[in-house]
Amino acid sequence: MNSLKTITALFKKDLLLEIRQQYSFYGVLLYVISTIFVLYLAMGQPEDDVWNGLFWMIQLFVCVNAVAKSFLQESKGRMLYFYSIAGPVDFILSKLLFNALLMLVMSLMSLLLFLVLMGNPLRQPFQFVGLATLGGVSLSLVFTFLAAIASKAQQQAALMAILGFPIIIPQLLLLMKIATIAFSSVIQAGLGQMVLLLIGLDAMVVVLAIILFPFLWKD
Amino acid sequence: MIRKSWWKILTTVLLLYTFIAGFLIKVPHVGNLYGSIRNFFFHVPMWFGMMVLLLVSVVYAIKYLRNPTTDADIYSREYAKAGVLFGVLGLITGAIWANYTWGEAWSNDPKQLLAAIALLIYAAYFILRNSVPDLDKRAKLGAVYNVFAFAMLFPTLWIIPRMVESLHPGGKGVEGNPGMGGDSLDSVMATVFVPAILGWTLLGVWTTTLRIRFEQLKEKQPVNG
Numbered sequence: 519m520n521s522l523k524t525i526t527a528l529f530k531k532d533l534l535l536e537i538r539q540q541y542s543f544y545g546v547l548l549y550v551i552s553t554i555f556v557l558y559l560a561m562g563q564p565e566d567d568v569w570n571g572l573f574w575m576i577q578l579f580v581c582v583n584a585v586a587k588s589f590l591q592e593s594k595g596r597m598l599y600f601y602s603i604a605g606p607v608d609f610i611l612s613k614l615l616f617n618a619l620l621m622l623v624m625s626l627m628s629l630l631l632f633l634v635l636m637g638n639p640l641r642q643p644f645q646f647v648g649l650a651t652l653g654g655v656s657l658s659l660v661f662t663f664l665a666a667i668a669s670k671a672q673q674q675a676a677l678m679a680i681l682g683f684p685i686i687i688p689q690l691l692l693l694m695k696i697a698t699i700a701f702s703s704v705i706q707a708g709l710g711q712m713v714l715l716l717i718g719l720d721a722m723v724v725v726l727a728i729i730l731f732p733f734l735w736k737d
Numbered sequence: 738m739i740r741k742s743w744w745k746i747l748t749t750v751l752l753l754y755t756f757i758a759g760f761l762i763k764v765p766h767v768g769n770l771y772g773s774i775r776n777f778f779f780h781v782p783m784w785f786g787m788m789v790l791l792l793v794s795v796v797y798a799i800k801y802l803r804n805p806t807t808d809a810d811i812y813s814r815e816y817a818k819a820g821v822l823f824g825v826l827g828l829i830t831g832a833i834w835a836n837y838t839w840g841e842a843w844s845n846d847p848k849q850l851l852a853a854i855a856l857l858i859y860a861a862y863f864i865l866r867n868s869v870p871d872l873d874k875r876a877k878l879g880a881v882y883n884v885f886a887f888a889m890l891f892p893t894l895w896i897i898p899r900m901v902e903s904l905h906p907g908g909k910g911v912e913g914n915p916g917m918g919g920d921s922l923d924s925v926m927a928t929v930f931v932p933a934i935l936g937w938t939l940l941g942v943w944t945t946t947l948r949i950r951f952e953q954l955k956e957k958q959p960v961n962g
Binding site: 663667670671672677680681684687688691708712715719722726729730733 | 802851854857858860861864865868869870874877878880881882884885886888889891892893896897900
C-alpha cells in the first residue's frame with residue numbers, strides 16, 4: 519500500500535499548490551469564460567449540431583490549456599526530487615488523477631456557461647452531463663500523457679498541440695456522435711457499444727501511460 | 738536473410754505477375770465497379786503493406802526501449818517512414834478509384850477519414866523526432882510515441898470502421914471483412930490478390946532495407962562527411 523500513499527501524497531501536493539496559488543485554475547477559468555462569451559457574441563444561440571460541435575471544440579482547447587502546465591510547471595530540480603521519493607508509475611498516476619479532476623470541473627463549468635449563454639437545446643440534460651464528465655476525463659488522460667512526452671522536447675506547448683490534435687480526433691468524433699443522443703428524445707441504437715469503446719480507449723491510454731512513462735522518466 | 742537475393746527475385750516475379758495477371762484475368766461483375774475492380778490488386782495491398790511495415794516499426798521501437806541501440810532506432814524510424822508512404826499511396830489509389838465509382842475522390846467516408854487520421858498521427862511522430870535535438874532523447878521519445886501511435890491504429894483502422902456505415906465493403910450492416918472485399922473476392926480474384934499482397938509488402942521491406950543501409954552508412958561517417 520506504499521504506492522497508494524505516494525500517489526495520494528503527490529495528488530495532494532498538486533491540489534494544495536492549486537489551492538494556494540490559484541493562478542492556473544482561475545487562469546483557465548477566465549479562458550473558458552471569455553471564449554464562451556466571445557462565442558455568444560459571435561453566434562448568439564446556434565442550432566443543435568453547431569452547439570454540440572462548438573461545445574466539444576471548446577473542451578479540446580480548454581484541455582490543452584489546463585493540462586499543458588501539469589508537466590511544464592515542474593522544474594528539473596523538482597523532478598529529480600520526485601525521482602528520489604516516488605516511482606514513475608505513482609507519479610504519472612497522480613498526474614492523471616489530478617488532471618482528470620481539473621478537467622472534470624472545467625467541463626462542468628463550461629457546460630453551465632454554455633447552457634446560460636448559448637441556450638439549452640438539450641432534451642436529455644442528465645445524459646449530456648454524464649457524457650461531458652466522461653469526455654472531459656477522456657481528453658485529460660490523453661493530453662496528460664502527451665504533456666509528459668512533450669515536456670522532454672523543446673517548444674513544449676506548441677508540440678503538445680501538434681501531437682495531440684491528430685490523436686484526439688477519434689475520441690472527439692466518438693464523443694460528438696454519442697452526444698447527439700442528448701438532442702433527441704429517441705434512443706439511438708449501438709449507443710452502449712460506443713460508450714464502451716470510449717471507456718476502452720481511456721483504459722488503453724492509462725495502461726500505455728503506466729507502461730511507457732518509466733522510459734520517459736529517467737534522463 | 739536480408740542480404741540474400743532470393744526474396745528480391747520473388748518480389749519482382751510476384752509484382753510482374755500482379756501487373757500482368759491483374760490486368761488480364763476475367764474479373765467478376767460487381768455492382769457499378771466494372772473494370773475498376775482491378776484496382777483491388779493495388780489499393781488493398783497498400784494497406785496490408787502499411788500495417789506490416791508499421792508493425793515491424795513498433796517491434797523495433799519496443800526493442801529500442803528494452804535495449805537502446807542506434808540500429809533499432811534506425812530500423813524503427815525507416816519502417817515507419819515506409820509504412821506512412823504506403824498509407825499515402827493507399828489513400829491516393831483509393832481516391833482515384835473513388836473518383837470513378839463513387840463520383841468524387843473524397844466523400845468523407847469513415848474509412849477514408851480514419852485512415853487519414855491514422856496517417857496524421859504518424860506524421861506527428863516525425864515532427865516529434867525533429868523537435869528534439871539530443872540524439873538519445875530523440876530516439877527514446879520517438880520509440881515511446883511510436884508505441885502509442887501504433888496503439889491508436891486499433892480504434893482508427895480496426896474497430897471504429899467496422900461500427901459505422903461506409904461506402905467501403907465491411908462495416909455496419911454489411912457482411913464481410915473490410916480488407917477482403919466481402920463477397921467479391923472469388924477464387925479467380927484471390928489467385929492474383931494474395932500474390933499481390935505478398936509482392937507489395939516485400940517491395941516495402943526491400944525499399945526499407947536499402948534506406949536502412951544508407952542511414953547506417955551515414956551514421957558511420959564523420960559528422961561533416
